[in-house]
Amino acid sequence: MYCKKSDEFEKNSVPKTQKAQISVLTPSDDKDFIVRKILIQAGGSMPNHTNEIQHQQYVLDGEAKVVVGNNEYHAQKGDFIYIPAGINHYYEACYGSDYEFLCMITTKEDCIKML
Numbered sequence: 001m002y003c004k005k006s007d008e009f010e011k012n013s014v015p016k017t018q019k020a021q022i023s024v025l026t027p028s029d030d031k032d033f034i035v036r037k038i039l040i041q042a043g044g045s046m047p048n049h050t051n052e053i054q055h056q057q058y059v060l061d062g063e064a065k066v067v068v069g070n071n072e073y074h075a076q077k078g079d080f081i082y083i084p085a086g087i088n089h090y091y092e093a094c095y096g097s098d099y100e101f102l103c104m105i106t107t108k109e110d111c112i113k114m115l
Contacts, residue, residue, distance in 0.1 A: 006023065014038070017040070017046045018044045019042075019043060019093070020041070020045075020046055022039075025102075033107060035103070037101075037102055038100070039098060039099070040100075041098050043093060044092075044093045045092045045093065047114055048088050048089070049090065049112055049114050049115055050088050050089075051105075053106055054085045054106070055083040055089075055105055057082075057083070057102060058079075059079045059099070060102060061098065061100045062093065062095075063076040064091050065094050066089070067091075068083050068088075075099070081101075
């Protein structure tokens with residue numbers, strides 16, 4: 001068990017993105033779920049892709065265009081986003097601010113497909 005400031009976790013670049021970083025907040029021995037904190041800097045993006053597992057996301061700060069399937073959202077601080085397994089989605093921090101969110105996933109094996 002621990003209590004740490006989320007800014008103290010290691011930040012890594014996210015492959016195939018522009019200006020994005022990820023920190024894994026969940027202990028590595030957790031068997032049920034993973035919580036990740038993702039920062040997409042202003043002007044950055046994450047390309048259109050699918051995952052075999054669902055995502056549940058909570059926006060911590062900023063705003064971005066988030067496209068899930070055929071739906072486009074202007075996601076902002078305090079919003080909750082649900083992305084079902086297999087549905088295409090992408091992000092663009094195109095409103096002049098950084099976009100930071102928590103992304104919760106299961107520990108099931110995932111396959112990411114870039115579109």
